[in-house]
Amino acid sequence: MTDKKLDRRVQRTRQALKDALIRLIPEQGYESITVADITSAANVNRATLYMHYRDKNDLLLRMIDDELAAFASELEPPDPSKLNNAQPSEPLVVALRHIAGRADFYRVMFGSQGVAAVAVQVRHTLAAISTQRLQYLMPQGSGQSAPVEISAHFAAGALIGVISWWLENDQPVPPEHLSRYLMGLIAPAMYASIGLTLPQRPPDAPSSGD
Amino acid sequence: MTDKKLDRRVQRTRQALKDALIRLIPEQGYESITVADITSAANVNRATLYMHYRDKNDLLLRMIDDELAAFASELEPPDPSKLNNAQPSEPLVVALRHIAGRADFYRVMFGSQGVAAVAVQVRHTLAAISTQRLQYLMPQGSGQSAPVEISAHFAAGALIGVISWWLENDQPVPPEHLSRYLMGLIAPAMYASIGLTLPQRPPDAPSSGD
Amino acid sequence: MTDKKLDRRVQRTRQALKDALIRLIPEQGYESITVADITSAANVNRATLYMHYRDKNDLLLRMIDDELAAFASELEPPDPSKLNNAQPSEPLVVALRHIAGRADFYRVMFGSQGVAAVAVQVRHTLAAISTQRLQYLMPQGSGQSAPVEISAHFAAGALIGVISWWLENDQPVPPEHLSRYLMGLIAPAMYASIGLTLPQRPPDAPSSGD
Amino acid sequence: MTDKKLDRRVQRTRQALKDALIRLIPEQGYESITVADITSAANVNRATLYMHYRDKNDLLLRMIDDELAAFASELEPPDPSKLNNAQPSEPLVVALRHIAGRADFYRVMFGSQGVAAVAVQVRHTLAAISTQRLQYLMPQGSGQSAPVEISAHFAAGALIGVISWWLENDQPVPPEHLSRYLMGLIAPAMYASIGLTLPQRPPDAPSSGD
DNA sequence: ACGTAAGCGAGACGGTACGTCGCGTCTTACC
């Protein structure tokens, strides 16, 4: 889609660069990789990278964009019954399997040697998806925006937190189990978010003083 | 504490460097700050930084360590009744207020221009605190649906997600409200985690107004 | 002559390249001109230049060769009576007029932004012509005070020196006057070179007018 | 004089760079020398050159300036009797000996691989010296400026021409002889220049037509 | 209180990577 009517050489070059970057990140972390490292791993001249990307950061971010676009398009329209019943959300399992497949790469990207921009972008994408789903599930009349966004970023952050833990510990549980655990945690929170936007017990005792 | 019996000049220099870094981060983001930027903002020779810190990363991480240590010591031992009642957790409000006070700094650190290592370190610290609290609350031989660590990283990630959103949007709600929203989301998840259930259905009052 | 039975397209292309180079040299000096500059000024693809010339230096030198060949063929066989009388040497006037016609070009070529190889080639050509003339004029078993080659390079260098000055100062005197001045300087030296002497003192007429 | 109160390291570095350049020029010509060549020959980091000179051209021109300044200061004030009698001018011999000592260097600089700017600068310096001497020798009353400049550039160019020939042919005659030859050629021309500014025989037959 | 060791300013330097430029070659497609 992105590279549709492009010179074959261009396609080959870009793919080689992306592959090289993904290969190198687990080996030495992102920051310490130089453009020369990438291009020599891709068997391409250093200047060639600059024909296609602004710098190595641009290369990385475009790769992440592709990943996230693929993720987003994999997700079917949400089905309330599934969330309701806290059944394993198929898309989540698919995503976790994908991540497990590139575990070395994602472990670095979400770890101390990672890139903040990637985590932020992933969080925003997940939050956008969550927002969409929550609005789909939400009772029609209610239009309060802040709580929905909060819930969405809550869910997105929680996912990233758990996935990071999962990767840091070398995926101690299979994707299917992790997915079930996750749904068991997210579902009640989201349910609470939809059913009532304030804590169940409204604070009848106002916080005295401030 | 750290600088106890140190030469006054040393204390002045180190403080000037920290202040300079904190001042510069909101202005230009972390990565693009050079050692020369920091030292010239601190009115100090460039070589001087290397007398006190390994490099600019060392300076940052030592600052973050101090922050997190202060946070952790602010938190009292968890009190089950509070979580139980889903009342605003005081330490959370305190933390949010502290963050709001340095919003410019934290907004950058958790944003695209931030430092992955900082976010990771914060997440781990929060997860450690959560683990401790969950273990404190957990029924002895409980059949919790998810391992404690997963729940802890879930909560930690969720907190970071919401706080990041809060900072990115210039704190649209006061710390007290945010804290209440947060507890309303975390509590059901954590309850589910430790094997208890909350009433699934709100009494019957539809979410009126907000 | 060079391009006789060549494809018309080839002729057009080569001429366009030469014209472009001559046009560009006064504008930005030689060194800083790139092949892309030349070809885009010639409305030709960059790769096309390499079909006809090895590089931009080859293009320049071939142009200079043409110039010098034209010069040399313009010069009639030397006539002793003219040198004797120190009358303006016709070929010299012709040459100066030609140079004045392309003053912008030659000013650059002989100036700081010029090309050493061009100056050297011009000097050698002039020296060869001078050698030829001196040998023609020289008494058979003469006891000339300096070897012919030295005198020839003396004259050639002197010519270049004066012409360079003339161009650098925007031709402050017309070619005819300059030619007369030049002969007034070269003649005594060349006479001395071939062992003759000129009358040391002019009759008595002071330099009237110019 | 130029480097008086400079850091010793600076002096050492600059000298090493100059030496390296002079050493390299005879080996590979000027153009093909890279900054890396110079600095690695000088046992200095590449970036260091840029601390002291704008680029390799700046380094070269500053060296030439030093040379020319040294030359100019070696010349005693001109003495008319010497020029008059066409005796070997001592400074000229000194200069030729100096050039012979660095023949490899100057052969390149004045040859096809040379730098136009150097030849131009040398010519201007020589012309300035000649102008000064001619004005010193000239009859007081006469104030025609053009001819003096022409004569000066004539002499300067002639010197360069002969010296270039001398170097190209591996100094076939010793400096003392060359100096005598040169004076034998220059003296009559300069004498003519001073005594009479027009050719000895004013053209009583005007050049018909132009 | 004061001499002296330390902290520090100034800045040269070696080193590594950057992003850019220009070259000469090559492929692909057009006319």
Next chain:
DNA sequence: GGTAAGACGCGACGTACCGTCTCGCTTACGT
């Protein structure tokens, strides 16, 4: 077959920071 368009390998450029290293001056401390 001569070109246009443009990707590419190559190599050098000038710049930016880094971390280290003198070399002196200044300053706070310990006796």
